[in-house]
Amino acid sequence: MTNSSESLEPLSVSLSPQERFEEYLQTRGLRQTNQRKFLIDAVFQEHDHFDADELIDRLPRRGEKNYVSSATVYRTLREFVDAGLLKSFQLDGRTVYELDYGYPQHDHLYCTVCRQLIEFQSRELMSIRDDVASEKGFRVSGHRMIIQGICRACGKLRRKKRKQDLV
Amino acid sequence: MTNSSESLEPLSVSLSPQERFEEYLQTRGLRQTNQRKFLIDAVFQEHDHFDADELIDRLPRRGEKNYVSSATVYRTLREFVDAGLLKSFQLDGRTVYELDYGYPQHDHLYCTVCRQLIEFQSRELMSIRDDVASEKGFRVSGHRMIIQGICRACGKLRRKKRKQDLV
DNA sequence: TTGTATGCAAATAATTTGCACCAAA
DNA sequence: TTTGGTGCAAATTATTTGCATACAA
DSSP: OOOOSOOOOOOOOSSOHHHHHHHHHHHTTOOOOHHHHHHHHHHHHOOSOEEHHHHHHHSOOTTSTTOOOHHHHHHHHHHHHHTTSEEEEEETTEEEEEEOTTSOOOEEEEETTTOOEEEEOOHHHHHHHHHHHHHTTOEEEEEEEEEEEEOHHHHHHHHHHHHHHHO | OOOOSOOOOOOOOSSOHHHHHHHHHHHTTOOOOHHHHHHHHHHHHOOSOEEHHHHHHHSOOTTSTTOOOHHHHHHHHHHHHHTTSEEEEEETTEEEEEEOTTSOOOEEEEETTTOOEEEEOOHHHHHHHHHHHHHTTOEEEEEEEEEEEEOHHHHHHHHHHHHHHHO
16 A cells, blocks of 8 residues: 555646547547546546555456456556556556656655655755756656655654563 | 666765675675675676666576576675665566665656666755644655656657658 | 585565457547 | 457566585684
8 A cells, every 4th residue: 555645635627537538538549438538537546655455455346246357447547647547656666656647746755664645745856856857968758756764653663663662 | 677877976975886796795794705796796796776687697607607596696785785775666567676885866757658767866856845843743764756757869769750751 | 513504495475478368438 | 340458367577586516614
């Protein structure tokens, strides 16, 4: 689990994720299927970070109504990323997804103890990014910044534990 | 391949990587084996970024002198990271390694066309990192910043190609 | 001598892909 | 009707692990 209790508020956007995806599909001659509609709802009920496995776990099982095969889940998650609805990145080997469409750009702190992702925003970070890139003649398409460490809560637990160990 | 033509110069350090690793092994009661000695030399002949597969490709094959099984390569790379000789991170799904011991801390620009990694250093980035972390009560152990985009060379090629396409 | 380390092959884990069948447009 | 989409199972890929054997301390 990488759910974060500290997530950012959605922005207001003119199209809903569903509408936005519809537009994406239409401009490419792709189809609106029940699976895609169902998955977009499932995904935008998420508030935080998730991976394919966690998502599949919360979806109907084989045989149940609205079952979607995992191959389709994987395929569709990639489409959502292409469509700009989700962002994805790698963490501890697995692919983590988060809502992108309608959410402000941000980066993450990652607690290596509880594996929680905490979001933060920094304008300065963006401007450093752009300065560095232009200095190297680089056309930026995006970036990924993750600060690893130990969060406040886990830090407290550790200190408590060390104290106990001394007793 | 993710070799970069623009890498940073080594710092001067009091112990060689070999000595440093020896120290690491001794303090933990681990053993100095021929494989470990051979691999540390092989790895520190690298100047840039590599993954396990690329390293194995340049190593002696099964049956040849100094052959090291890939299981051992994987195991040893992780030890090198533990020992602080190498750093590792994930890129496009695979684990990329780079020299750490004796090299200055830095981050990367990643060209999504030629897959080259270009290094850069920024003090400001570090200070933003520390500010953000302390604001959230986070004890930092490290970070990873990758700026994605298109490098100068690939940008030129693209423009040239577009021109040609118009003819 | 006493564990550690290694090589081998098998096991994992997370995705991806081939293909026959299904269903939007 | 046509072509893209889906489910299923098999294939992939990168890595890890179990275990018998080899070797450093």
